[in-house]
Amino acid sequence: MISFSGSVAKHFLVIKAAKEFKKEIEKVKLDDGTSGLAALKILADAGISIVGTYLQGCSPQEKKKHKQELTALLQMGVTADMLLEEVVRQMPELAPIIESKAGYKKTEIQQLEVFLKEGG
Numbered sequence: 001m002i003s004f005s006g007s008v009a010k011h012f013l014v015i016k017a018a019k020e021f022k023k024e025i026e027k028v029k030l031d032d033g034t035s036g037l038a039a040l041k042i043l044a045d046a047g048i049s050i051v052g053t054y055l056q057g058c059s060p061q062e063k064k065k066h067k068q069e070l071t072a073l074l075q076m077g078v079t080a081d082m083l084l085e086e087v088v089r090q091m092p093e094l095a096p097i098i099e100s101k102a103g104y105k106k107t108e109i110q111q112l113e114v115f116l117k118e119g120g
Helices: 003-027 035-044 051-058 062-074 080-090 092-099 104-117
Strands: none
Touching: 003 051, 003 062, 003 080, 035 051, 035 092, 051 104, 062 080, 062 104, 080 092, 080 104, 092 104
């Protein structure tokens, strides 16, 4: 059974991690110069993972850092679903984008899970 303080700590970690992820996804820029929310919508409409696109664009050092942070969160009981839900809570404008295609949210969660399972 998780203690109240443990539950609060986990909630705080989810919020903090989502804020960091939010900062990063706001930097998304497409080759044609489209950026921000418009770029995210184009990716989602094309069925392209926002999470996967972001992670592919990271340097090896950034990937290592993100993997360590995500692994630590998972070990504390934070799930990829909890993290994505918090990002959407902080960026409600993402909700219609993520929910616009059947299965898109599940694909985004799978992208995080695949990233964590990759070697390196």
